[in-house]
Amino acid sequence: MHELRGRWSALAAGIDAATPAGRDRAVDALRALAILGVVLGHWLVTSLTAAGGGLHGTSPLAHLPWLAPVSWVFQTLAVFFLVGGHVAAVGYASACERGVSYGAWIGQRLGRLFRPVAAVLVLWTVVAGGLLIGGAELDTVRTLVKLVLSPLWFLLVFAALTAATPLVARLSPLWPAAVVAGVDLWRFGPGGPEWIGWVNVAAGWLVPFTLGAAWARGALVRRGRLRLLAGAGAAATAALILWGGYPASMVGVPGAAISNLNPPTLAAVAFGLAQCGLALLVRDRLARLMRRPAAWAKVALVNLSAMTIFLWHQTAMMAVTALGLSVSADLPGLHTVPDSVGWIAARVLWLPVFAAALGLCWAAFRVHEQARRPRPATVTAACRVPSPSAKEVNHAQVVSSKSRLAGGACPSGGRRRFDDTP
Numbered sequence: 001m002h003e004l005r006g007r008w009s010a011l012a013a014g015i016d017a018a019t020p021a022g023r024d025r026a027v028d029a030l031r032a033l034a035i036l037g038v039v040l041g042h043w044l045v046t047s048l049t050a051a052g053g054g055l056h057g058t059s060p061l062a063h064l065p066w067l068a069p070v071s072w073v074f075q076t077l078a079v080f081f082l083v084g085g086h087v088a089a090v091g092y093a094s095a096c097e098r099g100v101s102y103g104a105w106i107g108q109r110l111g112r113l114f115r116p117v118a119a120v121l122v123l124w125t126v127v128a129g130g131l132l133i134g135g136a137e138l139d140t141v142r143t144l145v146k147l148v149l150s151p152l153w154f155l156l157v158f159a160a161l162t163a164a165t166p167l168v169a170r171l172s173p174l175w176p177a178a179v180v181a182g183v184d185l186w187r188f189g190p191g192g193p194e195w196i197g198w199v200n201v202a203a204g205w206l207v208p209f210t211l212g213a214a215w216a217r218g219a220l221v222r223r224g225r226l227r228l229l230a231g232a233g234a235a236a237t238a239a240l241i242l243w244g245g246y247p248a249s250m251v252g253v254p255g256a257a258i259s260n261l262n263p264p265t266l267a268a269v270a271f272g273l274a275q276c277g278l279a280l281l282v283r284d285r286l287a288r289l290m291r292r293p294a295a296w297a298k299v300a301l302v303n304l305s306a307m308t309i310f311l312w313h314q315t316a317m318m319a320v321t322a323l324g325l326s327v328s329a330d331l332p333g334l335h336t337v338p339d340s341v342g343w344i345a346a347r348v349l350w351l352p353v354f355a356a357a358l359g360l361c362w363a364a365f366r367v368h369e370q371a372r373r374p375r376p377a378t379v380t381a382a383c384r385v386p387s388p389s390a391k392e393v394n395h396a397q398v399v400s401s402k403s404r405l406a407g408g409a410c411p412s413g414g415r416r417r418f419d420d421t422p
Contacts (some may be wrong), residue, residue, distance in 0.1 A: 085212025
């Protein structure tokens with residue numbers, strides 16, 4: 001154990017030393033917290049029950065409504081879009097200063113965003129086909145595939161907003177918030193069409209995205225303004241839940257008439273504003289915490305594999321659930337109906353097992369998140385150069401190792417910055 005601690009301390013110190021001095025580590029910390037919040041939230045409020053020889057999706061929120069406050073803690077997508085808007089605005093401004101074209105900039109960002117998705121889609125196409133050929137129930141396969149694909153919707157929205165950065169970087173968050181309010185009035189009014197709510201998929205997440213862009217412009221530095229944002233968002237959320245008829249849960253609940261998330265409602269937007277205000281208020285404390293090498297190393301490693309963690313966490317949970325069927329079809333907290341406090345206690349005990357399965361997925365698929373390095377040019381007799389000495393090779397390996405700790409190499413040959421992660 002002492003040896004492992006020593007190795008971790010050495011690794012953490014190396015990552016800390018390889019990180020540029022001017023890096024805003026609080027941005028990375030907020031992104032890591034947002035990703036981990038989504039992962040833990042899905043593991044806690046998503047349940048697969050074994051009944052009739054198949055697996056069926058449900059949620060403890062459908063059986064235990066008093067658990068709704070759990071969704072307030074783990075529904076952290078607004079913070080992710082806040083950080084995304086900040087990073088996109090800073091990145092695009094930097095690209096303009098360096099003379100990088102919009103096409104090159106957006107191509108690089110979307111490439112990093114969608115490159116890991118291909119592996120998930122290919123694997124689950126094979127798995128779904130194999131299950132159907134093997135005689136699995138169509139409802140079971142549909143349930144599993146839906147759990148895998150459902151988190152991907154937000155990537156499309158995130159990609160669209162990132163592509164629109166030049167247009168929305170200076171847009172006030174009040175404008176998309178007003179659109180959300182108008183859509184809800186129409187949608188929930190007498191004879192309002194249900195389809196109009198999907199306008200809020202773009203407008204709702206544009207609110208924290210433009211808030212992040214405003215943060216990048218330096219418009220959100222006064223703590224008084226941030227306290228007002230957090231307080232007003234929380235008060236509006238409470239009012240909409242208590243008197244506006246909106247559900248208390250900030251995630252979808254099976255069988256519920258209204259979902260605050262699909263599509264986003266005014267209550268979800270107000271809640272997101274409160275979350276963003278709170279996140280920006282704790283930014284300075286996070287920055288101080290990130291000065292500790294051990295804390296920063298954990299955040300840095302999560303950021304380097306953020307998409308892998310997000311894309312494969314549901315697969316990890318389902319793999320554990322499926323393997324559990326070989327032991328029993330009635331394992332508490334895994335296959336049983338989530339309708340008691342006992343289920344919650346059992347589920348918490350399964351979280352480390354889900355994390356271990358996710359670790360295996362990470363080891364197998366994280367390579368798809370890394371940019372491909374260009375092949376070295378073929379050396380011909382006409383352009384052959386002297387071979388490097390052993391000392392030069394050793395020096396190059398040390399520099400390369402430090403570069404990977406700092407975030408890996410860019411396709412262009414420069415160093416990849418954590419700020420550039422999607």
